[in-house]
Amino acid sequence: MDMNANYTSFVALGDSFTxxxxxxxxxxxxxxxxxxxxxxxAARTPGFRYANLAxxxxxxGQIVxxxxxxxxxMSADLxxxxxxxxxxxxxxVDMGRVRGLLEEAVERLAPSCGQLVLMRSPGRNGPVMERFRPRMEELLTFVDELAERHDALVVDLYGAPVLGDQRMWDLDRLHLTAEGHRRVAEAxxxxxxxxxxxxxxxxxxxxVPVRWLARRTGDARFARQHLGPWVARRVTGRSSGDGRLAKRPELLPYETPELRTTGPEAPPSARL
Incomplete structure (x- = not known):
């Protein structure tokens, strides 16, 4: 990879994380x-173009x-x-099928762009995630293998303990806070x-220590507002993305907005 590359276009693929x-x-x-x-x-490259298909x-399979x-x-630089x-x-889940589809995606994307970036996704700590951790780690190991074969770049978010901190995750315990996203962008x-x-x-x-009652109240709120609906969608085969379009489906010039940051000097407050 050219470490001094001038990226003039960027396309992002994926799910809610992206x-x-x-x-x-x-x-x-x-x-x-x-x-x-x-x-x-965009701030460093006039005419920069951006698409987000996530x-x-x-x-x-749907991403593919x-x-x-x-x-x-789109033949983007990045x-x-x-x-x-x-x-x-x-x-x-059929992990063999998941690996095959991910490989299909990488094989199609790698030759079409200047630099393909894959990620070892961040892993939140907690008992619910522990059940799925072996599958996640199998997937992340395969990401490393694909990157090596196709000269892709891997950003290791999973290996950063700070991104497992519950304060980096929103109340739904599935998605990063603004500070978490800022750190991923920096990574x-x-x-x-x-x-x-x-x-x-x-x-x-x-x-800051959280009292037992406050933790239990937070757990109950999480189960009612987030876990219950998530389980219901799994049981009925529905998805939160059904019928939803990508927010930037075309590779178009990007006007730089005023950035809102919550840098390391102002960490998010403890959650749950």
Whole structure:
């Protein structure tokens, strides 16, 4: 990889992680790490173009069917692909099929772009995630293998303990906060060989102890507002992304907005 490359176009593929949930903006839309990265790249490159094809809830088969061909046709300088994690969270999953589809996506995208970036997705700590951890780690090991075979770049978010801190995750315990997304953008930025703004791996200050009753109240709220609906969608075969279109389906010039940051000097408050 050319560490001094001038990226003039960027296409992001994936699910809710790349769509930007739960980095909520005042207008009700989501921003997220990909938008943040695009804004920083656009600030240094006149005429920079950006597309974000990611849609929440998408499985790797849907990403391949709905996003990969479109992204390959855009011939962007930079392409990011993060997918398959939603598959590992299903009660039943054929991991051989997941690996095959991910490989199909990488084989199609790698020759069509200047630099393909894959990620070892961040893993939240907690008893629910422990059930699915072996599948997740199998997927992430395969990501490493694909990257080596296809000269793709891997950003290791899973290996950063700070991204397992519950304060980096929203109330639904599935999506990163604004600070989490900011750190992911910084991680990709640095992986591309660009000048670091800060240490995205830096640990948060020790958390303020939370009383037992407050924790149990938070758990109950999480189960009612988030876990219950998530399980219901799994049982009925529905997805949060059903009928939803990508927020930036075309590779178009990107106007840099004013960036909202919550840098390491202002970590998010403890959650749940």
């Amino acid at each position: 769509e930007g949930m739960s980095d909520l903006l005042p207008d009700g839309s989501y921003r997220g790490w990909a938008d943040l990265l695009a804004a920083r790249l 849609v929440r809830g998408k499985l790797i 069917e709905e996003q990969v061909e479109a992204a390959a046709g 392409v990011t692909l993060v997918g398959g994690l939603n598959d590992t969270l299903r009660p039943k 990709v930025w640095q992986a591309l060989g660009l000048d670091a703004e800060d240490d995205w791996r830096a640990e948060l200050p020790p958390p």
